[in-house]
Amino acid sequence: MPKIQLLTAREILDSRGRPTVSATCALEGGISASASVPSGASTGQAEAHELRDGDPARYRGLGCRKAVRSVNRDLNAALVGTEFTGDPESAQSQVDEAMIALDGTGSKSRLGANAILAASMAFARANAIAHGLPLYRYFAALAAREPDSLPRLTINLFSGGKHAGGQVPIQDVLIIPLETATIDATLATAYEVYQTAAEIILRRYGMRLLTADEGGLAPPCRTAEEMIELAVEAVGAAGFTAGKEIALGVDVASSHFYHDGGYDLAGSGPGHQAGGPTLDSEAMIARLRAWVERYPIISVEDGLAEDDWQYWPRLHQAIGNKAMVLGDDLLCTNAQRIRRAIDLGACNALLLKVNQAGTLSEAARALALARSAGWVVVLSVRSGETEDDWAADLAVGWGADQFKNGSITQSERLAKYNRLLLIEERNRWPLRLYRPSMR
Numbered sequence: 001m002p003k004i005q006l007l008t009a010r011e012i013l014d015s016r017g018r019p020t021v022s023a024t025c026a027l028e029g030g031i032s033a034s035a036s037v038p039s040g041a042s043t044g045q046a047e048a049h050e051l052r053d054g055d056p057a058r059y060r061g062l063g064c065r066k067a068v069r070s071v072n073r074d075l076n077a078a079l080v081g082t083e084f085t086g087d088p089e090s091a092q093s094q095v096d097e098a099m100i101a102l103d104g105t106g107s108k109s110r111l112g113a114n115a116i117l118a119a120s121m122a123f124a125r126a127n128a129i130a131h132g133l134p135l136y137r138y139f140a141a142l143a144a145r146e147p148d149s150l151p152r153l154t155i156n157l158f159s160g161g162k163h164a165g166g167q168v169p170i171q172d173v174l175i176i177p178l179e180t181a182t183i184d185a186t187l188a189t190a191y192e193v194y195q196t197a198a199e200i201i202l203r204r205y206g207m208r209l210l211t212a213d214e215g216g217l218a219p220p221c222r223t224a225e226e227m228i229e230l231a232v233e234a235v236g237a238a239g240f241t242a243g244k245e246i247a248l249g250v251d252v253a254s255s256h257f258y259h260d261g262g263y264d265l266a267g268s269g270p271g272h273q274a275g276g277p278t279l280d281s282e283a284m285i286a287r288l289r290a291w292v293e294r295y296p297i298i299s300v301e302d303g304l305a306e307d308d309w310q311y312w313p314r315l316h317q318a319i320g321n322k323a324m325v326l327g328d329d330l331l332c333t334n335a336q337r338i339r340r341a342i343d344l345g346a347c348n349a350l351l352l353k354v355n356q357a358g359t360l361s362e363a364a365r366a367l368a369l370a371r372s373a374g375w376v377v378v379l380s381v382r383s384g385e386t387e388d389d390w391a392a393d394l395a396v397g398w399g400a401d402q403f404k405n406g407s408i409t410q411s412e413r414l415a416k417y418n419r420l421l422l423i424e425e426r427n428r429w430p431l432r433l434y435r436p437s438m439r
């Protein structure tokens with residue numbers, strides 16, 4: 001029976017140059033594998049706790065030496081010698097449950113969700129090798145399914161909010177190629193739109209190609225509407241029909257501009273007046289509805305703030321027949337919050353980020369819950385990423401409808417797209433369809 005022989009970890013740097021955790025899991029018999037974890041900037045309050053050193057003299061408090069120690073000392077002591085048996089699912093849950101119990105806090109604040117997820121993922125890789133499975137098949141086994149499709153890509157074109165200079169408050173305007181048949185064709189399509197958008201921005205704003213945290217463009221638009229219209233224009237100028245060949249998504253990330261019951265949609269861009277009028281929840285819903293009616297938007301993420309529970313069902317009623325009502329900060333890949341959202345009818349789609357949950361097993365439960373309610377599932381990476389590509393395998397293995405991986409520049413994004421290209425070459429599975437029933 002296989003046993004964990006050694007768990008080790010180290011601090012590495014993510015795509016923003018901030019420390020994060022990489023762990024290695026060695027099994028008895030010579031198999032060893034590593035994995036690293038990402039980190040968000042526009043985080044939800046209910047996310048599992050990312051343990052940082054808090055030493056202002058080093059990486060401004062962002063060091064991960066405590067989390068590294070959690071792996072090297074605590075997790076190693078608890079898990080070395082653990083025998084695991086049977087199928088990938090029971091072995092993975094045995095390891096994950098042991099770590100959750102050892103931490104004992106619920107939020108993973110003692111050992112750190114960054115430490116625990118790095119170990120969970122490194123174990124997954126090692127155990128996949130032990131079973132002779134490509135990682136996406138191992139992940140599929142965790143979700144009790146057979147891989148049969150590739151995710152549709154939802155690609156960051158423009159960034160604002162916490163991922164850019166804050167010129168517009170909304171965080172992403174994304175393009176979603178609806179009719180492409182392959183990952184390969186989707187990426188080529190996205191390249192065309194991205195380059196066209198960059199040319200328009202250079203002409204109109206005199207701004208050369210400057211990118212935001214996820215590799216998207218960050219034009220100095222005055223309003224969110226201007227940014228959405230720019231995306232519609234770029235899609236058309238690139239030779240595609242907006243709304244048919246390419247639809248749009250927005251990550252409003254509205255928790256981050258919601259204060260004292262008001263949504264400050266004016267942001268901090270040119271002409272913004274601090275303390276100016278804000279929108280109440282009803283007015284915000286009306287604004288989002290107007291966007292969905294006026295623009296080819298099929299997905300609205302975090303249209304309302306994470307604690308504005310009361311109004312989420314109203315938002316769902318207002319736009320749910322036309323667009324995905326996607327919960328990120330609202331749900332935090334947290335089974336309790338997803339359950340509450342299902343009961344309230346708050347949304348119809350889950351943004352699944354594994355590090356919000358902290359282990360693969362808990363994220364798999366979030367997936368199962370969302371699927372049981374018939375929701376669309378979008379597997380998402382974070383704004384701070386590493387060159388690790390497990391998220392691509394996860395999107396395929398878990399049959400995600402869409403994969404949200406930022407833009408099509410920067411190696412931490414491309415590692416995942418390139419991995420998808422390889423999986424596609426090996427399997428030729430069809431891309432998942434955007435479900436017309438949601439229109």
Ligand code: PGA
Pocket residue numbers: 039040041042043044171251253328380381382383384
């Ligand atoms: P984050 O942003 O990774 O910075 O939290 C991603 C998102 O909000 O979808």
Ligand code: ZN
Pocket residue numbers: 251253301302328329
């Ligand atoms: Zn989001």
